Amino acid sequence: xxxxxxxxxxxxxxxxxxxxxxxxxxxxxxxxxxxxxxxxxxxxxxxxxxxxxxxxxxxxxxxxxxxxxxxxxxxxxxxxxxxxxxxxxxxxxxxxxxxxxxxxxxxxxxxxxxxxxxxxxxxxxxxxxxxxxxxxxxxxxxxx
Amino acid sequence: xxxxxxxxxxxxxxxxxxxxxxxxxxxxxxxxxxxxxxxxxxxxxxxxxxxxxxxxxxxxxxxxxxxxxxxxxxxxxxxxxxxxxxxxxxxxxxxxxxxxxxxxxxxxxxxxxxxxxxxxxxxxxxxxxxxxxxxxxxxxxxxxxxxxxxxxxxxxxxxxxxxxxxxxxxxxxxxxx
Amino acid sequence: xxxxxxxxxxxxxxxxxxxxxxxxxxxxxxxxxxxxxxxxxxxxxxxxxxxxxxxxxxxxxxxxxxxxxxxxxxxxxxxxxxxxxxxxxxxxxxxxxxxxxxxxxxxxxxxxxxxxxxxxxxxxxxxxxxxxxxxxxxxxxxxxxxxxxxxxxxxxxxxxxxxxxxxxxxxxxxxxxxxxxxxxxxxxxxxxxxxxxxxxxxxxxxxxxxxxxxxxxxxxxxxxxxxxxxxxxxxxxxxxxxxxxxxxxxxxxxxxxxxxxxxxxxxxxxxxxxxxxxxxxxxxxxxxxxxxxxxxxxxxxxxxxxxxxxxxxxxxxxxxxxxxxxxxxxxxxxxxxxxxxxxxxxxxxxxxxxxxxxxxxxxxxxxxxxxxxxxxxxxxxxxxxxxxxxxxxxxxxxxxxxxxxxxxxxxxxxxxxxxxxxxxxxxxxxxxxxxxxxxxxxxxxxxxxxxxxxxxxxxxxxxxxxxxxxxxxxxxxxxxxxxxxxxxxxxxxxxxxxxxxxxxxxxxxxxxxxxxxxxxxxxxxxxxxxxxxxxxxxxxxxxxxxxxxxxxxxxxxxxxxxxxxxxxxxxxxxxxxxxxxxxxxxxxxxxxxxxxxxxxxxxxxxxxxxxxxxxxxxxxxxxxxxxxxxxxxxxxxxx
Numbered sequence: 001x002x003x004x005x006x007x008x009x010x011x012x013x014x015x016x017x018x019x020x021x022x023x024x025x026x027x028x029x030x031x032x033x034x035x036x037x038x039x040x041x042x043x044x045x046x047x048x049x050x051x052x053x054x055x056x057x058x059x060x061x062x063x064x065x066x067x068x069x070x071x072x073x074x075x076x077x078x079x080x081x082x083x084x085x086x087x088x089x090x091x092x093x094x095x096x097x098x099x100x101x102x103x104x105x106x107x108x109x110x111x112x113x114x115x116x117x118x119x120x121x122x123x124x125x126x127x128x129x130x131x132x133x134x135x136x137x138x139x140x141x142x143x144x
Numbered sequence: 145x146x147x148x149x150x151x152x153x154x155x156x157x158x159x160x161x162x163x164x165x166x167x168x169x170x171x172x173x174x175x176x177x178x179x180x181x182x183x184x185x186x187x188x189x190x191x192x193x194x195x196x197x198x199x200x201x202x203x204x205x206x207x208x209x210x211x212x213x214x215x216x217x218x219x220x221x222x223x224x225x226x227x228x229x230x231x232x233x234x235x236x237x238x239x240x241x242x243x244x245x246x247x248x249x250x251x252x253x254x255x256x257x258x259x260x261x262x263x264x265x266x267x268x269x270x271x272x273x274x275x276x277x278x279x280x281x282x283x284x285x286x287x288x289x290x291x292x293x294x295x296x297x298x299x300x301x302x303x304x305x306x307x308x309x310x311x312x313x314x315x316x317x318x319x320x321x
Numbered sequence: 322x323x324x325x326x327x328x329x330x331x332x333x334x335x336x337x338x339x340x341x342x343x344x345x346x347x348x349x350x351x352x353x354x355x356x357x358x359x360x361x362x363x364x365x366x367x368x369x370x371x372x373x374x375x376x377x378x379x380x381x382x383x384x385x386x387x388x389x390x391x392x393x394x395x396x397x398x399x400x401x402x403x404x405x406x407x408x409x410x411x412x413x414x415x416x417x418x419x420x421x422x423x424x425x426x427x428x429x430x431x432x433x434x435x436x437x438x439x440x441x442x443x444x445x446x447x448x449x450x451x452x453x454x455x456x457x458x459x460x461x462x463x464x465x466x467x468x469x470x471x472x473x474x475x476x477x478x479x480x481x482x483x484x485x486x487x488x489x490x491x492x493x494x495x496x497x498x499x500x501x502x503x504x505x506x507x508x509x510x511x512x513x514x515x516x517x518x519x520x521x522x523x524x525x526x527x528x529x530x531x532x533x534x535x536x537x538x539x540x541x542x543x544x545x546x547x548x549x550x551x552x553x554x555x556x557x558x559x560x561x562x563x564x565x566x567x568x569x570x571x572x573x574x575x576x577x578x579x580x581x582x583x584x585x586x587x588x589x590x591x592x593x594x595x596x597x598x599x600x601x602x603x604x605x606x607x608x609x610x611x612x613x614x615x616x617x618x619x620x621x622x623x624x625x626x627x628x629x630x631x632x633x634x635x636x637x638x639x640x641x642x643x644x645x646x647x648x649x650x651x652x653x654x655x656x657x658x659x660x661x662x663x664x665x666x667x668x669x670x671x672x673x674x675x676x677x678x679x680x681x682x683x684x685x686x687x688x689x690x691x692x693x694x695x696x697x698x699x700x701x702x703x704x705x706x707x708x709x710x711x712x713x714x715x716x717x718x719x720x721x722x723x724x725x726x727x728x729x730x731x732x733x734x735x736x737x738x739x740x741x742x743x744x745x746x747x748x749x750x751x752x753x754x755x756x757x758x759x760x761x762x763x764x765x766x767x768x769x770x771x772x773x774x775x776x777x778x779x780x781x782x783x784x785x786x787x788x789x790x791x792x793x794x795x796x797x798x799x800x801x802x803x804x805x806x807x808x809x810x811x812x813x814x815x816x817x818x819x820x821x822x823x824x825x826x827x828x829x830x831x832x833x834x835x836x837x838x839x840x841x842x843x844x845x846x847x848x849x850x851x852x853x854x855x856x857x858x859x860x861x862x863x864x865x866x867x868x869x870x871x872x873x874x875x876x877x878x879x880x881x882x883x884x885x886x887x888x889x890x891x892x893x894x895x896x897x898x899x900x901x902x903x904x905x906x907x908x909x910x911x912x913x914x915x916x917x918x919x920x921x922x923x924x925x926x927x928x929x930x931x932x933x934x935x936x937x938x939x940x941x942x943x944x945x946x947x948x949x950x951x952x953x954x955x956x957x958x959x960x
Binding site: 010011014015018019022025026028029030032033034035036037055067068069070071072090091092093095096 | 917
Binding site: 151165223255256 | 394648
């Protein structure tokens, strides 16, 4: 093998190793951080995983929001117009959170079948907004 | 395979995905109501504050448009409803969703009132029964009181001409027979 | 009447764009000098009419012409004049017109700056830019005209979303669009070069300046957007890995790679194929970003009514422009590229490796952005890919990138030797170690491993640039002309790494409940909630909280955080209060009332060195500008 060829090979090897590393990282990151999305019916039917976080979407049922006056705990009921799901969240809700409003919550189910949210995202307001406005609003809807 | 062709191949694959994504139309929210008996529509009329019940609409196909004076999309689709009112025999019911009566009445005075009936739903309760996610939404109900179609968002000229009116006409003729 | 005039001007602009494209490309093909000489005048006409059209749109906004649907949906009589003007590009139609206007502006600038290009190349570039402008103008005319009339003219418009009524948002989109369309210039050059089947060094030098300018705009635009999101959105983050943000990051990553690869190609005549590919991809990313943002494919949970014809059009345009470019590339690139051996230990190889890292970053961002779409398309369920994925991929990739960035300055072109390099690197290694040690002692005892890594990267990249600069100064007696910008940009990147590392590792975010008089401590700062009062502004109602800020029990100032309810928009808005400083930000956002004892929920944050992130970005942009000016100076001296 000529030195030139060897160097070329080394270079290609290095490149391949780099790409393989990156792909590996990506796959690992995906596996750990993928977040599936379910409706309340699917959650109640037991289709959602128990041991990991997922996201659930639905409308906040009118008059279901209950705030604990002494802490940041909030309880409300979500619905997809078929099934109800009890949700619990501790923290500040996004500006757009309101009863009768579509939201997406991230978290997991506890043993009592209550969805404990770690993050609540509110959808846009009740206008069907032009997408670009909705786009510009998107970041603010995420609450941690 | 030439090395220089790889970017093209990857690009074509991504484009295919985009095309699929466009066809997928994730914006369509399927309504569980389609094919089901329509929820009851009992409420007060906006102009007279007298009770209204959707039973008066029985034995004919009709359209329900959910709107509000604070809604952008409603303003956009509103002028197009002239075309609907020109259809002989078409009944268009407006459901005034989470609105104040005065604001709604002013809005109608300003932009014109294409509705045969306007029912108020200040708390959004009727809207909840009908599975209204947001406004505007438009439902088509047949003579048997079954929800046949639902349009989400502001209707376009094209949708009214090619979807709403033909779909209504079909049901209307069937209803008359 | 003005609306029709605007539309007419837009049609004329599209007409001239079409003419520019056809006549230039035909003229270049048949070598007709007469046609080729026409190109600059056509570019001028195209720009003038696009400009007139945009001007008329602004006039319509200023005159509250609510007979235009676009004006009625995004403006209102009560809005301040400044926001009436900026509302012109506050939504899809107008912002697209601004895009097109800027594209024609870049085309015009290219038309009158041809130094370093042959006439054939120059004409082809103008023809291609004309074609792209034509595509965008036609897109506006057929799917997104801002001059559409309403049948019933409302008395007042709906007003601009209060979130967008902000000074940063007036300048943020134009900056970003300047960057997005700016990369079209190097794209056009790449096509022209592939077309003629020959690459000359001076053409690459020409492209580098243009790419740098576009990159500066992108950098500033992204930084400004991030700053806006931080103070306006009420959640205290500065980057959300939102598809819209990713759409701006993608062209930035690729054009960063392109700038470096152009340097290699210009200096050493290698990596020509790679450079041309990057030039195509940078613009491809900018178009893909436009597609993702404007077609609505990615916003299933958030946005509803979109016009699918828009997405279809952009996709077709993407296929024609980028598909065509990559087809040309796959045919022509093998003919162009004469494989020249590159040594493993050389500046060009290290730059190539950095390029690969940047492209892997871009690919993983793109993948993360598209993955939900892919799974949805395959019917495998709906999911989202959040910040954890992006962090998990980007952080490990940044480490080797930073390592190479520090070494890069000291490496020699062509062939370097390990012995020489180690000798050149030891001052850097020594000072970096020292800096990390000092930093670690200062941060003790709370010292996570990532903090050490962050400090090391900062020191290695920043000191690498500075030490090299000092060595050059000592050796040659004056500052190196060419690399001053690069040194500044790299130092800016180091500063940014520092800010990211410290603010994310040592930042504190707390959601708390506070009754009047109660305090909460963040590090050595105390925040005392005084009271909430109700008030009203010009077009909003507000709940205003007074919060006293103390440092080590020493009163500093009073902060006022607000929750506003804009009239006509049923949406509350959080106006956060920030006590800003280079070493730390104290951030107070008002939540909601809890119980009837006057208690409220608050989001409190302590973010050390957050400002270093934007300051770093600013330095990077400044570095880019200096690099451009130095190049122009040098060129005018040599000629």
